[in-house]
Amino acid sequence: VxxxxxxxxxxxxxxxxxxxxxxxxxxxxxxxxxxxxxxxxxxxxxxxxxxxxxxxxxxxxxxxxxxxxxxxxxxxxxxxxxxxxxxxxxxxxxxxxxxxxxxxxxxxxxxxxxxxxxxxxxxxxxxxxxxxxxxxxxxxxxxxxxxxxxxxxxxxxxxxxxxxxxxxxxxxxxxxxxxxxxxxxxxxxxxxxxxxxxxxxxxxxxxxxxxxxxxLTQSPIPSASPLGNSVVHEVKFHDALWSGDFDSALSSAKDVLASLAGGHDLKGYSALWNYLAGSAAYQAEQAPVAQEHFSAAFSCASTLPWLKQIQKLLSNQTQEVPVDVIYGERIERIEGVLEGFGKSGSVKIEKYFQAIREGLSSSESKPFEEAQVKLGRLLGFVSGNTEQPGDPDPWWIFGRQGVVFEDYTATGENPVISKEKTLQAKAHPDTLAAEHPGVSFSVVFCSTSDNLHFAAESHTGDVFYISVEDFKKFSEDCMTTMRALWDSFQSPGVIEWREFAAHKLAEARLGSDDILARLTSKKLSSLAGGGQK
The missing domain is CATH 3.40.50.300 (P-loop containing nucleotide triphosphate hydrolases)
Known part of the structure; x- marks a missing residue:
């Protein structure tokens, strides 16, 4: 039932x-x-x-x-x-x-x-x-x-x-x-x-x-046959490794990889065995062979950033990191969010989207900020907020970069961005520095107002500006892409889906650098001259 x-x-x-x-x-x-x-x-x-x-x-x-x-x-x-x-x-x-x-x-x-x-x-x-x-x-x-x-x-x-x-x-x-x-x-x-x-x-x-x-008939599970064929060689590998015979371990690892060749959806597992083969080669003092297998591991699963770090241990490569690696950690977090929505129906994901839309349409600060946090998590960023007066509004962190928002969703006749609000926004990176050392934060003032008070003009510094309406358009673009990713998502841990997701984000210009560029395309100082005296 x-x-x-x-x-x-x-x-x-x-x-x-x-x-x-x-x-x-x-x-x-x-x-x-x-x-x-x-x-x-x-x-x-x-x-x-x-x-x-x-x-x-x-x-x-x-x-x-x-x-x-x-x-x-x-x-x-x-x-x-x-x-x-x-x-x-x-x-x-x-x-x-x-x-x-x-x-x-x-x-x-x-x-x-x-x-x-x-x-x-x-x-x-x-x-x-x-x-x-x-x-x-x-x-x-x-x-x-x-x-x-x-x-x-x-x-x-x-x-x-x-x-x-x-x-x-x-x-x-x-x-x-x-x-x-x-x-x-x-x-x-x-x-x-x-x-x-x-x-x-x-x-x-x-x-x-x-x-x-x-x-009815029972269908075989894809890749069950190559996985079964590899077992005897896997056992031999572990026996050799346990006894310290690294040359034999390397030979058995190569046999495992030969068994897995051509298997359906076995990229991630092949990456593991290339890593194990590289480790055995390294222990056997065959550094070039180790490098070869570490590179092969990365080629099998280029959305796994930690494999790239291992590859670099034996290499002085300065080549550009592929787009898949840049998105790797984000995609793992996105996968976790999509997994939480389930696939039995679209009710959960649409409810999540609706909460973002309603929050960004609210003139009250709390639902607006909660919507920003939700959107950041949906995009695979480390996203958070604090409740203390004067503290930063929501922040998103991606690697060594981050965005911290100062939200001002005032209504009424001709609301103005004050000097106090501007100074408060400028101080946010310093406030976050202790909790997130090494992260370079860009400050984005998100507001329903485009009127900058004249007293604030000389204090805008490197604060950027985006209107609430433009931010809402950005969020809709994000949700359209994330819905497409959810439609194609079946279960966690499928390397082919992660590669698809990486390229889908690139096509939609939702890479971390793309998002940062979109949110920081306009300086708050550009509003100078239009505010109240």
Whole structure:
């Protein structure tokens, strides 16, 4: 059952928890302790489940007897997709909350810092299959499975992911997707009651699922074959490295790279193995070979700035850094923002855009500044603000450069930019220097007024000016491009998408230098002579 076809995550989770009253016991699987805590809070917030006994993994590992003999019990387990089996009437209700993707630092590094999420597609599919089977341990066993969470919902709704599942699971998912498109929660509840009763009405549905299963086939995961072929050489590499035989390690690393050649979406993983080959060559005192592999690693994944730094360790290159590298760190942050929007629908991203539009249209300082912070984060900048009087308004940081705003959204008849406001704007870089050492800030005065008071004219210094209307036009250009990036985004850690994003930003002239040039194209001093005396 997929309640998020019709409702948001919070509402769907509450619905799923409310359905536990239809069963004696329920199992909830989450990828992390933080997600498990969210589920426990939601259970405690619903009157119908406040009296339920909660179990955790350690209790079930010691003995599942207390759980399986209890009534009104819910087990909430974090990152436990195998090892705990609940057979038959021991548990008929399973909630999967969140996608079981990266569960440790190594996996997170390979996905986020290498862009090699393809490496874990088999692992994620295995965890998904294990998860949905926790309460169905035989061909005659049955359980209700409810899917909650943007990523896991998206996973089951992507045809290329669904087709890699076992045909029976595909058929069950297809049936659930269609049955979950209802107008109100009571319809879903009625369908669940039919399933729980397991009478003639359900047998008809079950027969339909089995017929669909027989028509489906399981597709292989792209790149599974070259990844499988590389395993024996990877093991040999680590054995050689562990024993200090760096020449043999280098040879095995080359064999790994040969196995990966031509693999679909394996650029990020090839970059890792070129890096490992370079490291082995360096340890074997073969500096030219090390440089060759470090360069190859960078060529495989030029959106990974840290690889460029390693390449330079053995080189005195002064060549211009490609556009991909300039955008690399920004794109990782953009990826994180887009991931937060999810792909189950456009509601979250459009709500974010609307908050920016409404904030920039407000004459009040707080919503205007919040909109600037949101826009900065959307663009992949380090973006922040303070609430203290006289402190800088929002700032964006990109590398060693930054922009700090002084916002003046006054309304009324002929508002004027005062000397006090101008001096305040000039002081912002000094205020930020302690917290952000080494960052060179440009000050941009963003205002609804273009009247500069004559007393302020001699104090404008290097302060720049942009009208609120021009800033709003700039923000619309940004959101148009970011919407296009979100449309093409599927999941984090895909190196090809990062390369696409880098070139898309370049085409839209939204590189860091382009944005800085646009925001600093006009000096505040250019308004001199038009203000009040």
């Amino acid at each position: 997929f309640p998020m076809r019709m409702w948001d995550e919070s509402t769907s989770l509450s619905l799923a928890i409310s359905w536990t009253t239809k069963f004696d016991r329920a199992l909830v699987l989450t990828p992390s302790n933080r997600d498990a805590d969210k589920v426990r809070q939601a259970i405690g917030a619903l009157p119908a489940t406040q009296g339920h006994t909660l179990f955790d993994a350690s209790q079930l590992e010691a003995s599942k007897k207390s759980f399986t003999q209890a009534g009104s019990a819910i087990a909430v387990l974090a990152n436990r997709y195998d090892g705990i089996d609940l057979i038959g009437d021991e548990c008929r209700y399973l909630i999967i909350y969140g996608l079981p993707e990266s569960t440790n630092l190594q996996e997170r590094f390979i996905i986020s810092r290498l862009g090699a999420s393809v490496l874990f597609q088999v692992r994620i599919r295995t965890r998904i299959t294990q998860a949905v089977g926790r309460c169905t341990r035989s061909s005659t066993d049955y359980a209700l499975v409810v899917i909650i969470g943007d990523k896991v919902h998206q996973y089951f709704h992507m045809p290329e992911k669904r087709e890699t599942l076992h045909p029976e699971l595909q058929a069950e998912v297809n049936f659930g997707v269609e049955q979950s498109k209802v107008d109100n929660p009571s319809e879903l509840g009625d369908n669940i009651d039919i399933f729980v009763t397991h009478g003639p009405e359900w047998k008809s549905a079950d027969s339909h699922i089995l017929e669909t299963r027989d028509e």
